[in-house]
Amino acid sequence: MTEVSPVAPWTSGWIPGTRSIRFGGDYNPEQWPREVWAEDVRLMREAGVNLVSIGIFSWALLEPREGEYDFSFLDEVVSLLYDAGIDVDLGTPTAAPPAWFYRAHPGARAITREGIALSSGSRGIVSPSSPAYRHAAREIASRLAQRYGTHPAVVMWHVHNEYGAPIAESYDEASVAAFRCWLERRYGTLEHLNDAWGTAFWGQRYGQWEEIDAPRVSASVANPAQRLDFRRFSSDALLDCFRLERDAIREHSDRPITTNFMASTCPNVDLWQWADEVDVVSNDHYLVAERTDNHVLLALDADLTRSLARGRPWVLMEHSTSAVNWQPRNLAKRPGEMARNTLAHLARGADAVLFFQVRASRKGAEKFHSAMIPHAGTASRRWGEVVDLGERLSGLDELVGSRVSARVAIGWDWQSFWAQDLEWRPSVDASHRERIEAFYTVLWRRGVTIDFVHPAADLTGYDVVFLPASYLIDDASADNLRGYTAAGGTLAVSYFSGIVGANDDVPAGPYPGQLREVLGLWIEEFEPMRRGETVCLSDGRTGHVWADDITLDGARAVATYLDGPAAGGAAITRHDFGDGVAWYTSTGLHGADLDRFVTDVLSDGDVPFGEPDELETVERTHEDGRRFVVQLNHADIDRPGGVAGTDLGTGRRVSIDDIVPAGAVRIVRRA
Amino acid sequence: MTEVSPVAPWTSGWIPGTRSIRFGGDYNPEQWPREVWAEDVRLMREAGVNLVSIGIFSWALLEPREGEYDFSFLDEVVSLLYDAGIDVDLGTPTAAPPAWFYRAHPGARAITREGIALSSGSRGIVSPSSPAYRHAAREIASRLAQRYGTHPAVVMWHVHNEYGAPIAESYDEASVAAFRCWLERRYGTLEHLNDAWGTAFWGQRYGQWEEIDAPRVSASVANPAQRLDFRRFSSDALLDCFRLERDAIREHSDRPITTNFMASTCPNVDLWQWADEVDVVSNDHYLVAERTDNHVLLALDADLTRSLARGRPWVLMEHSTSAVNWQPRNLAKRPGEMARNTLAHLARGADAVLFFQVRASRKGAEKFHSAMIPHAGTASRRWGEVVDLGERLSGLDELVGSRVSARVAIGWDWQSFWAQDLEWRPSVDASHRERIEAFYTVLWRRGVTIDFVHPAADLTGYDVVFLPASYLIDDASADNLRGYTAAGGTLAVSYFSGIVGANDDVPAGPYPGQLREVLGLWIEEFEPMRRGETVCLSDGRTGHVWADDITLDGARAVATYLDGPAAGGAAITRHDFGDGVAWYTSTGLHGADLDRFVTDVLSDGDVPFGEPDELETVERTHEDGRRFVVQLNHADIDRPGGVAGTDLGTGRRVSIDDIVPAGAVRIVRRA
Amino acid sequence: MTEVSPVAPWTSGWIPGTRSIRFGGDYNPEQWPREVWAEDVRLMREAGVNLVSIGIFSWALLEPREGEYDFSFLDEVVSLLYDAGIDVDLGTPTAAPPAWFYRAHPGARAITREGIALSSGSRGIVSPSSPAYRHAAREIASRLAQRYGTHPAVVMWHVHNEYGAPIAESYDEASVAAFRCWLERRYGTLEHLNDAWGTAFWGQRYGQWEEIDAPRVSASVANPAQRLDFRRFSSDALLDCFRLERDAIREHSDRPITTNFMASTCPNVDLWQWADEVDVVSNDHYLVAERTDNHVLLALDADLTRSLARGRPWVLMEHSTSAVNWQPRNLAKRPGEMARNTLAHLARGADAVLFFQVRASRKGAEKFHSAMIPHAGTASRRWGEVVDLGERLSGLDELVGSRVSARVAIGWDWQSFWAQDLEWRPSVDASHRERIEAFYTVLWRRGVTIDFVHPAADLTGYDVVFLPASYLIDDASADNLRGYTAAGGTLAVSYFSGIVGANDDVPAGPYPGQLREVLGLWIEEFEPMRRGETVCLSDGRTGHVWADDITLDGARAVATYLDGPAAGGAAITRHDFGDGVAWYTSTGLHGADLDRFVTDVLSDGDVPFGEPDELETVERTHEDGRRFVVQLNHADIDRPGGVAGTDLGTGRRVSIDDIVPAGAVRIVRRA
Secondary structure, eight states: OTTOOTTSOOOSSSSTTOOSOEEEEEOOGGGSOHHHHHHHHHHHHHTTOOEEEEOTTOHHHHSSBTTBOOOHHHHHHHHHHHHTTOEEEEEOOTTSOOHHHHHHOGGGBOBOTTOOBOOSSSSOOBOTTOHHHHHHHHHHHHHHHHHHTTOTTEEEEEOSSSTTSSOOOOOSHHHHHHHHHHHHHHHSSHHHHHHHHTTTGGGOOOSSGGGOOOOOOBSSOOOHHHHHHHHHHHHHHHHHHHHHHHHHHHTTOOSOEEOEEOTTTOTTSOHHHHHTTSSSOEEEOOOOTTOTTHHHHHHHHHHHHHHHTTTSOEEEEEOOSSOOSSSSBOOOOOTTHHHHHHHHHHHTTEEEEEESOSBOOSSSTTTTSOOSBOTTGGGSHHHHHHHHHHHHHHTOGGGTTOBOOOSEEEEOOHHHHHHHTSSOOSBTTOOHHHHHHHHHHHHHHTTOOEEEEOTTSOOTTOSEEEESOOOBOOHHHHHHHHHHHHTTOEEEEESSOSOBOTTSOOOSSSBOTTTHHHHTEEEEEEOOOOTTOEEEBTTSOEEESOOEEEEESSOEEEEEBSSSTTTTSEEEEEEEETTEEEEEEOSBOOHHHHHHHHHHHHHHTTOOOOOSOSEEEEEEEOTTSOEEEEEEEOSSSOEEOOOOEEETTTOOEEOTTOEEOTTOEEEEEEO | OTTOOTTSOOOSSSSTTOOSOEEEEEOOGGGSOHHHHHHHHHHHHHTTOOEEEEOTTOHHHHSSBTTBOOOHHHHHHHHHHHHTTOEEEEEOOTTSOOHHHHHHOGGGBOBOTTOOBOBSSSSOOBOTTOHHHHHHHHHHHHHHHHHHTTOTTEEEEEOSSSTTSSOOOOOSHHHHHHHHHHHHHHHSSHHHHHHHHTTTGGGOOOSSGGGOOOOOOOSSOOOHHHHHHHHHHHHHHHHHHHHHHHHHHHTTOOSOEEOEEOTTTOTTSOHHHHHTTSSSOEEEOOOOTTOTTHHHHHHHHHHHHHHHTTTSOEEEEEOOSSOOSSSSBOOOOOTTHHHHHHHHHHHTTEEEEEESOSBOOSSSTTTTSOOSBOTTGGGSHHHHHHHHHHHHHTTOGGGTTOBOOOSEEEEOOHHHHHHHTSSOOSBTTOOHHHHHHHHHHHHHHTTOOEEEEOTTSOOTTOSEEEESOOOBOOHHHHHHHHHHHHTTOEEEEESSOSOBOTTSOOOSSSBOTTTHHHHTEEEEEEOOOOTTOEEEBTTSOEEESOOEEEEESSOEEEEEBSSSTTTTSEEEEEEEETTEEEEEEOSBOOHHHHHHHHHHHHHHTTOOOOOOOSEEEEEEEOTTSOEEEEEEEOSSSOEEOOOOEEETTTOOEEOTTOEEOTTOEEEEEEO | OTTOOTTSOOOSSSSTTOOSOEEEEEOOGGGSOHHHHHHHHHHHHHTTOOEEEEOTTOHHHHSSBTTBOOOHHHHHHHHHHHHTTOEEEEEOOTTSOOHHHHHHOGGGBOBOTTOOBOOSSSSOOBOTTOHHHHHHHHHHHHHHHHHHTTOTTEEEEEOSSSTTSSOOOOOSHHHHHHHHHHHHHHHSSHHHHHHHHTTTGGGOOOSSGGGOOOOOOOSSOOOHHHHHHHHHHHHHHHHHHHHHHHHHHHTTOOSOEEOEEOTTTOTTSOHHHHHTTSSSOEEEOOOOTTOTTHHHHHHHHHHHHHHHTTTSOEEEEEOOSSOOSSSSBOOOOOTTHHHHHHHHHHHTTEEEEEESOSBOOSSSTTTTSOOSBOTTGGGSHHHHHHHHHHHHHTTOGGGTTOBOOOSEEEEOOHHHHHHHTSSOOSBTTOOHHHHHHHHHHHHHHTTOOEEEEOTTSOOTTOSEEEESOOOBOOHHHHHHHHHHHHTTOEEEEESSOSOBOTTSOOOSSSBOTTTHHHHTEEEEEEOOOOTTOEEEBTTSOEEESOOEEEEESSOEEEEEBSSSTTTTSEEEEEEEETTEEEEEEOSBOOHHHHHHHHHHHHHHTTOOOOOSOSEEEEEEEOTTSOEEEEEEEOSSSOEEOOOOEEETTTOOEEOTTOEEOTTOEEEEEEO
16 A cells, blocks of 8 residues: 555556555455455465455445445445555446436447337346436446545546447437437537438438437448447447546546546447546456467557556556456466466556456356466465466566666557448458558567557657558548658558548548548559459469559559459559658468568568567566566577566576577566 | 420339430439539539439428428539430439438338338338338329429439338338238238138137237247238338329329349349339349359349330349448459440340449448449549440440340249248258359350249240249149140149149148149158258269158159168159150259259250350340340350341441450440 | 046146147147148148147237137138147247237237347247237237136147247346336346445446336346346246236136247246246157257257156257258258157157157248148158157157156256346357357266256255356355255266356355355356467366366366466366365366266265166156156167167067167066
8 A cells, every 4th residue: 555645646656656466356255255355365365466446346335225235345345455455446336327227227228220129137228318317327436536536546447348349339219319419419419410421321311400310220331421420429428437436436536537548449439539538448358368469468468558657657458367257268278378468458558567457257157267366276276377477577676767768659549440331342251450460560570669559649759650540541541641651651551541531421522531642642442352363463462352443643563463353453552652652562462471561561661570479578668777588488489588677577697599488578677 | 405395194114215225323312412413414414424313311391390392402403414315214202211211200110020110320121011101102203203204304213212122111100000901901810810820839729810910029939820911011111112102193194114223233122013013124233242153143133123014125223333341352344344234134124324423422320331433533434434345335326115024934933932032941052042043153154044933923925944943833833844744835844843732832732732743743751951962863973961862653764772761762853744744853963963854854854055154154135036136254264155146336347256355345236 | 639628727747638749840730721721631640640739820810800700711721620630739829919009009020139129020039028918918818718718629728839939138128127027026126226236336326216227238248137127037938928828828728728829949038037937847858950960969858858857758849850941051951850859858758759840831931841741741851750750759658658767867947147248257268058068968978867957956966066167156055055065965066157146246265156055165266268368287188168267176187287377287186075076177177077077976976877878768656656768769870779678669578788770769568
């Protein structure tokens, strides 16, 4: 508790005055009889736990009947933790309204596009626009803040849980009404809305605001701009809910307030808009167990989280000690894998690494989810690894507050993803996710640290910006990208980018309207390919999924198509634009072919890169110049680390030639 | 405009007095500011456009509030086109009711079998039995006819759009009530209905008309006769809607009235019943882009359209200049492919070839659909091809009014398809569509021109009739086929044909009850095969999907099964019946094996055929004997054309040995 | 009729005084005009039919309007059959309420989890908790019993039809209310319910009974214990419906009452609970036509049916003479296959073998279902086989009342299957059905006769008990299995067994909590594998789907993992426990690898077994010691039978070396 300064308001860093890596997890004592709690706390201390999240699903306990509150359970738990010196991240329980809420307010249930009311009985979902829900959520948050807002154990607030997962949209009446208001604010007049949505197509013109509905299931494809706006609205409606709780808490507490994101894994909320509303960015991350490259995806997610945090330290609010329960095949983590996962997040900027959850549930939907204290108990290997990890983390205090920086960025825009994922695109094989993962993977193997950026963000710090999949680029973003490149930046774009503006509208003139000038070319027609079809490029590379029929207008062809639908035309181009360069690949490149594209671009931007490797190396740096290198060897063979300094674990000197053993993690204070 | 004779009523040919191939497309100026309209018209004239369809999605513009009309937009567009000498095919906008309609009449929404109300926001669908919809649709059609019915620009009426696409059935209350009336008209008494539907099975007997519901989703399989009748009713309900509008227009206009069919691509309406209700048959056709044989399917569709038109000239109301947007992978058309497609329709009897649409949309659900004026503008290859095509068509006036004739027919009956597609058939692999395409393809490659016929139609003109998939054959059809064969015709039937009568009822006695006598055999049991299983025939051929356990009763076995479920029995049979012959194949033949069956049958019918080829050759003939041959070389190599005469494009003499270059189209006036 | 003793109450055996194998089928004269009935009866007599089920779908005929009854049709049919000496199994028609019922009681319709009301028009399904339905069902059953309860033709009652097929659950209001009552009876207090369901997880605590809903579709996964209880409730609600009708009949008739089960093919009702409620167990069985091992699955189903009947004679109420109509590919039965199927049921304890149905329907959903009198009529091979079969059965009277006994049992528990099939299990590849079929198949090929048992049943008669898939084992069952093994039994368990208790709750401590002690090991973590992944075992075997990370605690490793997620650990174990032995395989074994495991276990239990073979041999024994061996040769080659005695068909002596011809069935009275 010594690290907390309750009277000082939160200003920078994620917990005022914190000087330790935070370690712990979600703690749900309500699932256990009181006699287990003491054991829990004892084991937490054994494992070096110094932060737990509580209360996330406690609404029905805290407010057993509407308007009747009973905090005795929570009082006891907070005291117990306080006495043990374990800090509390106090949750508001609004992700799971009590059963009485559903009974009293059936109209608050979320409704699907098909008109199906989603019931209670799982993790609760209600309409974020429901007045009854908003009132109840604000009230319980306020009550909690009044009671615990200055409690010395409470160092952070954890509002709600995973906003937008599993769904964000609701088609209930309150949502439709709120959507209309949102539209009025966005467009001002129906004329502007009709124009933005292109309602002249298919005779959809609106004459009254009241005629506008949510884009429910229809016989054919709904208006894409309407659907896109409804996704925006739905993200905003959830953000309103967050703000409501946050502001209610702030009235009674000066502790930092967060809500746990799911950075790359929940596509339903636009986290660029959320990131500035939280005091600390926190994130939940789970491996896709069956993918053998899930450690690369973990890095992507951590980099995205850090980017949302604007480079500041962040909290890994949840990850798992081993298997989860909700994937098709829930593979357990191999020995050492948990520590590698945890430390990989830390490598990429996390100052806190927590698990879901402290003790494995015996009942309910997630009883097969791993935990710090597994079903197998403290005699298990898993528990041993948890204790070892806690011990190891306790030796890493020096890293607290250090930051990761990147010279290369990848474009990421949820709104573009939403637009691209609507129906009736040129090819179902064109996946933004697949392309971004492909580009990221090549860069990861080359040892290049990545930031993610919105295309409208300040790009001046980056030598190279990749846009693997930016279907929608609004006018401001287009200007920004032009300006970045003209000023000397290196931009690299992959196919089906810059195709539409903010309202899923094709700009006048040839594709890609938003990037035509900077790329120095225009597209006659998209040439999506048959399933599985490939094309040969003049430099021996192979193209997949897509081609464009390109007319060069300033760019030069780096490679042309030898066959396929665009045979004879440019496939990969390079354009000197102002003081910078803009690359374009009009086809899907894989593996070594993509690696060549990416390294050509990096070379243009004077960005150094290594040989492809499974040794992950990331640097964290303090303002005062202290530098730490985290190295994770994901290979099955030992690798030389190439770093000199002091091993933070052993305290021993490390030389350039020292190896990082297969599967091991090493953290070195640079010499 | 000189071609139109507004005072003379429509009598024959599709537009009174027309003497040119019509060329143009759907034109949607409401999607564009006025300043673009002049450019549109200029470009249309550059491309030789002489007919456009307008107003198809303009309801919300023309009637911005219920009962308030504003024709100023349409007045202006019609005048603009008239002044440019471009004829108008004036649409009624009833496929897309305005937003106010849905708000005012929520009960008019279409309801799915599952009870889900389909909302506005896409291309509108409403219950065709809704009184509110019928009233509104008739009213707007009538108003349009009053205003434009004698306008010299308006040469044709285009009612609604693609009736039955994407759906035809609605389970709303008005539809159920109308269904009951339809049933009373069909059956007279409940006793007849109970007997026809076989309600004794599973205890479904009706004691009151009011007990009858639409065949909504149920726990098990709904009564098949009920479902079949509901499909018939739904087709009829849409046809009633068409008649309602048509008759309203006719009160004020003598121009021909059509509605655009989707001949082989929308299975939801029985176009044999519709064909006689329109003044001119018009059709929309789009390639299945990923299929490499999509030019064969195009020919099938065009032949079916011509058959619906009873051989008269018809209108290709929509096709695409390049990619569409609603398929999984929307491949663009290769250079030359658009012209081949257009001229292939013309070869098979179209006197008008139009596109969807004149100018590519920048917004809405179909902005990635190609158009005459593409996003890439007039500098594009696509626009160049459009202009070339218009130029080429302008040289083909001689063909107007000529007809295509066929000596061979293929059976086609939507009602049979509906019945076969219901649940619980012997094998999910038995597809009517697959069989018809397979037979058609063999005949196409052999250069045999095909008509499609309903099994009850007059068959006297045909030397050979194929029934690749005629599961349902009503008693009149059975008589017709017997009579046709007895009188000297050659009938060729594939498996699972003639199995049920009009109400999906198995006739007494062995399968195939409706064809037993003419085929000279009966079936002990169907023998559908395992997925992927094949059987060997005694003549080296291979059977797929199906076999029958056959007892010959007059027919002789042409080939027997060497193995599989019917080993030892007849596989392919031939039966001398009266003065004719009836063939039967009880198994699925592919490729060369089917070719052998088909050519054996053609030989029996004395029908000439060529070697298998990708050179498509079709003849159009005038009553006065002038003959034109259209030849399309779909191969990648040049082919000798084998035709002598005069090339309509170049005006040069063509000799028998002259080649048709790879990918080229040649139209020759025979010597 | 002579076999029936109408005054004596039913005591033992399935029809009082019966001395013949019963043969016949469902008879639905309501589908046919009266003139056909006489022909039907004539043909039934020709085929040796002595029992038919009638009235199953006759409600709309018997009660044409609510409360108005008309039994004239049934009177006539019963008399006709009586006069012909054919016994009647009289159905209550409550599986298909009349159309008027749906119209009068729309609230009685079953509702899906998604809220969709299931309509009439198929085989009727209504909410089993609907008071209107219960009243109407009881009333029609009572009326039938009053009228026919002592009729000499009626030898058995057939209540309803296939309870639980296709669905058992309904989410209507009456069901929710009944569910709450059921829960109150089960749990007494909300506190107990909250604890049992683990409502502390995800904040689902109930404060009022009225807050509890059925587990409707929700945004995420519903509470598994709630879903499991709703399945239990739904099975019980149907059982209540059965009891209601049964008791109404019993007031007026002393004939045995049954309802036709679908033992292994309808997973929706817990037949262990139903088995004791019927006077005679009867079963419907249909082959999975496409599976080449469907004769093994038939044996499994028959063994399960006999196990439900506690070894007593049972009725095969329905099977098919050839193809069914509701599978994807409805393969017809090959010559001889029907008789093999029929006699295989008889081999495993059936004393009656009936078909669906006597005469093939010409209309309705099942007109392509085979029948005793097929569409092809009496000239067909099928009819010939039916007559032959009847003749053959008439020579088997000696078998009536004899029983099959088994020394080996396989665990079977619908409630465990329900629990395992809920969402979010460790691997979607872990299928209880697949494992049970795999174990059964190995045992079948080894000639070992199997009983199925609930894990809590009396196991003292078995030398070996296999638990291939017993995910849920309640405390009583766990005790039972421990006791069985300790007392000298041989227990063999496959992975993911004994994981949860009665409420899908993980017991305290490591997996498998319910079997840890008896197996002598505990599991660190489940190690489900990737799709298609396999692992090598130290003895050359290959593991699939699953592995466990095992710590031995008394057991010894029979085989260890050489690679994969549990490399180095035990894969297959053996534990001496008390006087018995417990085996465990932690991975999926197939084919010969599983055969080795099974035969090792059988050897441990001193159970004899043969070489793997397709010659099926089953013994039926009378109390007086007479033994009959039924042998079915499913191979394509002749096999020596290895049995001496007298062939019941030919009356000739059979020696050990006599062969059973390929495809043949032989029934031998042992010497």
